[in-house]
Amino acid sequence: MLREWSERDISIFVLRKVREELNYFLANGKLQPLPERQLIIEPTFDDAFAFLNEIAEKKTRVSVDIEMLFRRFPYTVALATSPSVAMSIGFGDYEGEHGAKLWRLLDRIFRNNNQIGQNYLGFDSHWLETLGFRVNTGLVDDTMVAHHVLWPELPHKLEFLAMQYTREPYYKDEGRKWRPSEGKAKLMRYNCKDATVTYEVFLKELEELNFPKP
């Protein structure tokens, strides 16, 4: 900060957040609890079906994020229905009729539901289409594009947006350093976290853009 003047405003912003946390501690004698998130991983077919079916039926707005294996193959997809609830579903975890039913439900959601994503139009939706889903881009909101409109000169990666708009501690290493030997559960938890954080970011961006909340 002392050597790079252009970082000054970001540093002041971060220090203000630190002060808020400190004030809470001084007033309450304990650290402010972190946001609670229900991250559902490795769901059974019945759980996944019930979750997706409810989203499809109620046309709930969902935050969508996919994780790749070796940066080449779509591996899991997480859908968050709010900043606090998300489920991660492996693309290849369900065989036969079960797999087909879940893929059809996912397709229905991508066609009919409002969707949110971080760089969704530039990355995730292309991969989803490659897998055979049809994404209705008219229903898509992209947190990266919104942030570019609001703050063109700031970084637009989710890690920065999470710092700017949420109280989620830095977690991006959980995904970046993940290796298959660590097990799928860890990646799915990270996947869910990305989806919920994106949802939270989206709501804050909407406030900033002066749009009515959904």
Place this chain on the structure above:
Amino acid sequence: MPLARAFFEIEKRGVAVDPAKLDELRRYVNAELAKSCAAAGGVIGRAVAPSTAEAVALGEGTLNLGSPAQLLVEFKRLGLKVPRSRKTGKESTGEDQLNTMFAETGHAFLREILRVRELNKVLGTYVNAKLANNILYASYVVTGTVTGRRSSRANFLGLGTNHQNLPKHSDLGRMFRRCIVARPGKIFVAGDQDQAEDWIVQAIIADNSGDASGLDELRAGVDRHRKLASFIFSRPLDECEKGTPFRFYGKKTRHAGNYGVGGNALSAELAKEGFHINKQQCEFFLAKFHESEPSIRGVFQRYVEREISTKRFLRTPFGRERCFFGCRPYGDNSSIFRDAYSYTPQSTVGDNTGLAILYFEGSCPGLVVMDLHDEVVLEVPDSVSAVIPAADQLRKAFDREIRFPNGTTIVIPTQFKLGYNLRDMAECGRYNEAGLLRTYNTLNQLPRA
């Protein structure tokens, strides 16, 4: 957001590449690489290879042009003074430094190294870009620049390349553009905003000082790049027509002068297109430019500095805002100002292009194939009944009043081009049905390569 949605569809189209022409270009580039390495070797008296792999294959004693350390040693042996990088402060063999050295010395070894680098770049970035069914894809990133212009790169599958930086004026650039062809039964229709950024700069000058002389020239259809070239080089106007190096120098000098760029950077910018002009000459061009256009420094740049110093942000006529966080209340803000000079013109032109694409995709979906910052390329069925309405629609798409804070209003005119490949596009001037028809018929009578 709607623009991001439009580009989601545009990215899937890509542009066709003629595989035979591309193979021919690949062979040419490889032959030129061998020729340049041999010539460079002839100058220094030992074998030269363009990359590490080839240097290893040629054996010990071979100079690897891909190794900065080996190059530095060789430059010292040849008695060449190596400029230092501004960022690191160390001697550098980067492109800008080599261009500066060559512009200063004209050394044959440097000429060959620069040629090898250019050939390697064209080979790696364009000729060997991954294709799918002979389609060159690109991904347009709507969040790619702070100005709001799109940036471009290979798509999510690693297919294609950057569509927006295709070299234009060098021999290799021309040859590569010839490889990009309209699909069978289709023709390219391009709409280019004429001297677009100059319109914005002159409008800001008129809006802030009342001096509308530049804007009046633009409104009267004067080619100001050509006029500037004629002034700098003391040449008659007809020697500075579009397509001549003089006009190109004029254009680059105008942009550099508008945006506070110095002689070094202008020299490097020209070198990227294969024109090696040294720093002193570039400084002379810039001095002549400011002599002919005193209001650039006196009004335009002063306006930007005042806005940044008092508000710390700039707002374009389309309402896009950018904060300049690095601006200090004291001390040297010159690099921030240089960044800021280009913001409003580039952002406004980029947004105008974006709005035009949005309008066009809304009214005639499926035809836009390229966004080249101030130009949009369509691919339409090869018939009069398709070309004329598409051009008319594109004219309407660009036909937008741009209003400045004190009431100055402009509409940037659009120039049209038609062609079957990206290089040999026939100019049709501003929208005119008869002119377009004439150009289309002339193109159709020419033998198609």
